Amino acid sequence: MNDYVQDFPILRQKVNDEQLVYLDNAATSQKPRPVIDAVANYYYHDNANVHRGVHTLAERATESFEKVRTKVKNFINASSEREIVYTKGTTEGLNWIARSYGSTHLKQGDEIVITYMEHHSNLVPWQQLAHETGAQLKYIQLLSDGRLDMGSAEKLITDKTAIVAVAHASNVLGVVNPITEIANLAHKHGAVLVVDGAQSAPHMKIDVQQLGADFFVFSGHKMLAPTGIGILWAKSIFLAEMPPLEFGGEMINSVELQQTTFKEFPWKFEGGTQNIAGVIGLGAAIDYLSAIGMEKIELYERSLVENLLPELLKIEGLKVYGPLDPVQHSGIISFNLGQLHPHDVATALDMQGVAVRAGHHCAQPLMEYLGVSAMVRASFYFYNTSEDVQQLVKAIKATKEFFKNDTV
Template sequence: MSSYIEDFPILKQKVNDEQLVYLDNAATAQKPRAVVEAIMNYYYHDNANVHRGVHTLAERATKAFEDVRTKVAHFINAPSKDEIIYTKGTTESLNWVAASYGQTHVEAGDEIVISYMEHHSNLVPWQQLAQRTGAKLKYIDLQSDGQLDMDSVRHQITDKTVIVALAHASNVLGVVNPLAEIAKIAHQHGAVLVADGAQSTPHMKIDVQKLGVDFFAFSGHKLMAPTGIGILWGKSELLDDMPPLEFGGEMIDWVQLQETTFKKAPWKFEGGTQNIAGVVGLGAAIDYLEQIGMDNIQKHEHAVIQKVMPELQQIEGLTIYGPQEANKRTGVISFNLDNLHPHDVATALDMEGVAVRAGHHCAQPLMEYLNVPATARASFYLYNTLEDGQRLVEAIKATKEFFKNGTV
């Protein structure tokens, strides 16, 4: 997989006189030349608004825009391209489900079930919905290794539950949740399952039909597409029943002085001019990923983690959160070193050219659950090598030595 590094010019630079090792992929992924060139090509040759013109450029732009919808449907094995809605990202996608489906289906006394590991984007919208409607927000417990407690799943989901919302993969703990099993439990109680796929979609093959979920959201920028483009997939019968949230051009069917009718899904949700260049970039990113193969990407990341985890576990004073077995986690490794603040650790690693994230990772309830204020987080992707993993290990050791003795 290391040969793909050549496709990412940004990775060839030095940071603080050290060769860059980019390990902040859970926050955003780097973009290959193919994606950047696709966006440039659109702006140089096809730039026009979609759906609104019969001239050649408009027709080319519209075709590109809608072709990517078909491409996304294939990428996640959605039954129909008409179930693919363009959004700004996972955050907007989840907010739309909460505001549209949630507002019309949740009432006082109903239950919404999430877990302690959720990103704020899959927590705050449901918290706000519960406050507006008088519903009860309930949390699924975690096992000691960070995985969902399935006994708690079965206990928390009841006949009063209307919505279950869970991350497919945690952005902190690196666990992958058994959505197919949980979907069956939710459906037995008449609830829908909303999946946050931000951390899973870039790293493994997604099949929304096998997962059995009702809604699935992900962001383009985490799978090497531009920022500002994301996807909401939903079952057609649910989308057809949901009211639009933004009103204006493009999403209407007919406007009269006192009333308006709207287009069918997905277009009724896509008011105004969309991020057309972002959609084009998303299509190019999917092409790039599928050329490599999602199974190959997952295998590569597992190989790197299987090499890195044992070496990290040997560093005295290093605490790793989530499953300790490499085969039970994604390429996300959150950790703390001795009594050092994660920001100090991340700054020290940056001086070694190793880019990691530090903070609460938009998961403050999880930090409280873990009884820590924050963590440092290294996250790997297809262009990261075994050597990158070794650089992380050595940089952490150097950081530990520096703060202990003042030398490296």
């Protein structure tokens, strides 16, 4: 995979006089030249609004914009490109599902089931929906290694359950959840399954039909595309009945003084001028990833984790959170180093050129569940190398030595 590093100009720089080792990919990925060039080419040659003009630039922009729906459809194996709705990102997609589907389907006494490992984006919208409708929010417990307790899931998902919302892969623990099993359980009780794919779509092959999901959302910026673009996929039966949430230009069929009719899905959800350059960048990112192969990316990242985990476990005082079996792990490794504050560890690593994330990772209920306030997170992508792994281990050991007078 080292051949791809050259496509990422940002990775060639030095930080604090050290070669940059970028390990904050769960927050956002870097962008390769083909994606940057695609966005620049749009602005240089095709910059126009979509769907609204008959002039050449508008027609070229519209064609490029709509072609990306087909690319996304193929990337996640949706049934139709019409099931692909453009959003700002995972957060907006989850909020739209909660507000458009949830608000029109849930009632007092219904139950929403999520897990303790959810990102706030897949927690707060359901929390608010529960407050609004009188539904009850319930949490699936975790096993000691951070995996979902499916026994807990079987107890909580009942005929009262209306929505089950689960992360495909945890942004903290590196756990990959058994979505198909959860889908079967939800559907057996008449519930719909919402899947947060923010940490899975960039790293593994996605087949929404095989997963059994009813809704699947993800962000472009975590998979090489620009920020501000994401995808909401849903089965046509749900999109057809869901009302739009934003009203204005472009999503309209006709407007009269006292009445308006809306376009069919997906366009009824896409009011106003969309992030056209972001969509085009997402299309270029999908082309780039597809050329590599998502199965290849997943296997390569697992090999990095297989190299890293044993090295981390040798460091006295370091605690790894989540499964210790690389087969049950994504490319996310979260840890703490003794009693050192994660922010201090992350700052020390940054001084050695290693970029990681420290904090609660938008998962405060998970932190409370695990009895910690924060963690350090190293997250890998296919452009990371075995040398990056060794540099991380070296930097952690140097950090521990530097703070050796503390209680590590």
